[in-house]
Amino acid sequence: MRIGELARRVGVAPRLLRYYEEQGLLRPHRSPSGYREYAEGDVDVVHHVRTLLAAGLSTATIAELLPCMGADGPRLIASCPELLDDLQRERDRLTAMIDELSGARDGLDAVIATAVPDEVLATSAAPS
DNA sequence: CTTCTTACA
DNA sequence: TGTAAGAA
Numbered sequence: 001m002r003i004g005e006l007a008r009r010v011g012v013a014p015r016l017l018r019y020y021e022e023q024g025l026l027r028p029h030r031s032p033s034g035y036r037e038y039a040e041g042d043v044d045v046v047h048h049v050r051t052l053l054a055a056g057l058s059t060a061t062i063a064e065l066l067p068c069m070g071a072d073g074p075r076l077i078a079s080c081p082e083l084l085d086d087l088q089r090e091r092d093r094l095t096a097m098i099d100e101l102s103g104a105r106d107g108l109d110a111v112i113a114t115a116v117p118d119e120v121l122a123t124s125a126a127p128s
Numbered sequence: 129c130t131t132c133t134t135a136c137a
Numbered sequence: 138t139g140t141a142a143g144a145a
Contacts, residue, residue, distance in 0.1 A: 004130060014131080015138060033145070035131055 003028075006038045010046045017046070023059040025049050025066065045069075056094060061086060 007014040020026045021036070026045060028036040048069050052062045068080040076083070 002131070013138080015140095018132090019138080033131085034133095 001038050001040075002031075003036050003038070006042060006046070009043055010050075012046065012050075020046070020049060020059075024063040025059060055090075057090060061090065 001009075003014045003017055007017055017026065017036075017038075021028065026038070026042060026049075028038045028042065031037050045066060048066065049062055052065060053059075057065070064086070065076075065083060068076055068083060076087075
Protein backbone atom coordinates (compact mmCIF):
# COMPACT_ATOMS: atom_id res chain seq x y z
CA MET A 1 0.00 0.00 0.00
CA ARG A 2 1.18 3.55 -0.52
CA ILE A 3 1.61 6.24 2.09
CA GLY A 4 -1.90 7.61 1.79
CA GLU A 5 -3.56 4.32 2.56
CA LEU A 6 -1.29 3.49 5.48
CA ALA A 7 -1.79 6.96 6.89
CA ARG A 8 -5.55 6.54 6.64
CA ARG A 9 -5.46 3.08 8.19
CA VAL A 10 -3.40 4.06 11.21
CA GLY A 11 -4.87 7.52 11.55
CA VAL A 12 -1.77 9.66 11.14
CA ALA A 13 -0.64 12.23 8.60
CA PRO A 14 1.48 11.02 5.68
CA ARG A 15 4.00 13.60 6.82
CA LEU A 16 4.46 11.71 10.05
CA LEU A 17 5.10 8.43 8.23
CA ARG A 18 7.86 10.08 6.21
CA TYR A 19 9.26 11.41 9.45
CA TYR A 20 9.26 7.95 11.00
CA GLU A 21 11.17 6.73 7.98
CA GLU A 22 13.72 9.49 8.47
CA GLN A 23 14.13 8.31 12.04
CA GLY A 24 14.76 4.78 10.87
CA LEU A 25 11.49 3.44 12.21
CA LEU A 26 10.06 2.38 8.86
CA ARG A 27 11.74 1.16 5.68
CA PRO A 28 9.14 0.98 2.94
CA HIS A 29 10.11 -0.32 -0.50
CA ARG A 30 9.93 2.01 -3.46
CA SER A 31 7.85 1.52 -6.55
CA PRO A 32 9.60 2.24 -9.85
CA SER A 33 7.88 5.60 -9.81
CA GLY A 34 9.43 6.38 -6.45
CA TYR A 35 6.34 5.90 -4.34
CA ARG A 36 6.83 4.34 -0.92
CA GLU A 37 5.34 0.84 -0.77
CA TYR A 38 4.39 -0.30 2.72
CA ALA A 39 3.86 -3.90 3.80
CA GLU A 40 0.83 -5.06 5.78
CA GLY A 41 3.04 -5.49 8.81
CA ASP A 42 3.85 -1.80 8.81
CA VAL A 43 0.37 -1.13 10.13
CA ASP A 44 1.36 -2.92 13.33
CA VAL A 45 4.78 -1.32 13.34
CA VAL A 46 3.26 2.15 13.33
CA HIS A 47 0.98 1.15 16.17
CA HIS A 48 3.98 -0.09 18.12
CA VAL A 49 5.84 3.12 17.44
CA ARG A 50 2.94 5.13 18.75
CA THR A 51 2.75 3.02 21.89
CA LEU A 52 6.47 3.32 22.54
CA LEU A 53 6.45 7.05 21.83
CA ALA A 54 3.61 7.44 24.31
CA ALA A 55 5.76 5.59 26.84
CA GLY A 56 8.30 8.36 26.48
CA LEU A 57 10.94 6.46 24.50
CA SER A 58 13.07 8.30 21.97
CA THR A 59 12.80 7.44 18.29
CA ALA A 60 16.40 6.21 18.51
CA THR A 61 15.52 3.74 21.26
CA ILE A 62 12.42 2.68 19.42
CA ALA A 63 14.42 2.00 16.30
CA GLU A 64 16.53 -0.47 18.26
CA LEU A 65 13.48 -1.98 19.87
CA LEU A 66 11.24 -2.51 16.86
CA PRO A 67 13.04 -5.58 15.49
CA CYS A 68 12.35 -7.21 18.86
CA MET A 69 8.61 -6.79 18.74
CA GLY A 70 6.06 -9.41 17.85
CA ALA A 71 3.37 -8.53 15.33
CA ASP A 72 0.70 -9.02 17.96
CA GLY A 73 1.28 -6.60 20.79
CA PRO A 74 4.04 -4.21 21.86
CA ARG A 75 5.63 -7.03 23.82
CA LEU A 76 9.33 -7.75 23.76
CA ILE A 77 9.98 -10.93 21.85
CA ALA A 78 11.82 -13.65 23.80
CA SER A 79 14.65 -13.91 21.27
CA CYS A 80 16.29 -10.60 22.15
CA PRO A 81 16.66 -9.61 25.80
CA GLU A 82 19.81 -7.55 25.16
CA LEU A 83 17.78 -4.36 25.40
CA LEU A 84 16.47 -4.94 28.90
CA ASP A 85 19.24 -2.75 30.28
CA ASP A 86 18.17 0.28 28.27
CA LEU A 87 14.54 -0.24 29.16
CA GLN A 88 15.35 -0.50 32.84
CA ARG A 89 17.20 2.83 32.65
CA GLU A 90 14.26 4.29 30.82
CA ARG A 91 12.05 3.09 33.63
CA ASP A 92 14.29 4.71 36.20
CA ARG A 93 14.23 7.93 34.24
CA LEU A 94 10.43 7.95 34.32
CA THR A 95 10.45 7.25 38.05
CA ALA A 96 12.74 10.22 38.63
CA MET A 97 10.44 12.40 36.56
CA ILE A 98 7.41 11.26 38.48
CA ASP A 99 9.12 12.10 41.77
CA GLU A 100 9.92 15.59 40.58
CA LEU A 101 6.40 16.20 39.39
CA SER A 102 4.96 14.87 42.64
CA GLY A 103 7.07 17.38 44.49
CA ALA A 104 5.86 20.18 42.27
CA ARG A 105 2.27 19.12 42.86
CA ASP A 106 2.75 19.04 46.62
CA GLY A 107 4.09 22.57 46.45
CA LEU A 108 1.07 23.69 44.49
CA ASP A 109 -1.24 21.92 46.91
CA ALA A 110 0.33 23.82 49.78
CA VAL A 111 -0.38 27.13 48.08
CA ILE A 112 -3.95 26.13 47.28
CA ALA A 113 -4.63 24.88 50.82
CA THR A 114 -3.46 28.13 52.44
CA ALA A 115 -5.48 30.39 50.14
CA VAL A 116 -7.52 32.91 52.10
CA PRO A 117 -11.22 33.22 51.10
CA ASP A 118 -12.22 36.57 49.53
CA GLU A 119 -14.82 37.23 52.25
CA VAL A 120 -12.13 37.24 54.91
CA LEU A 121 -10.07 39.76 52.98
CA ALA A 122 -13.08 42.02 52.38
CA THR A 123 -13.93 41.97 56.10
CA SER A 124 -10.43 42.82 57.25
CA ALA A 125 -10.03 45.50 54.57
CA ALA A 126 -13.15 47.38 55.70
CA PRO A 127 -13.39 46.93 59.48
CA SER A 128 -16.48 48.27 61.20
C1' DC B 129 -5.89 12.52 -8.06
C1' DT B 130 -1.70 10.94 -5.16
C1' DT B 131 2.99 11.08 -4.02
C1' DC B 132 7.84 12.91 -4.06
C1' DT B 133 11.42 16.22 -2.41
C1' DT B 134 12.96 20.34 -0.46
C1' DA B 135 12.49 24.39 2.08
C1' DC B 136 10.42 27.64 5.25
C1' DA B 137 7.30 29.49 9.31
C1' DT C 138 4.53 19.21 12.12
C1' DG C 139 2.01 22.04 8.57
C1' DT C 140 2.19 23.93 4.20
C1' DA C 141 3.91 25.48 -0.40
C1' DA C 142 5.93 24.70 -4.97
C1' DG C 143 7.05 22.12 -9.10
C1' DA C 144 7.50 17.58 -11.16
C1' DA C 145 6.27 12.75 -12.01
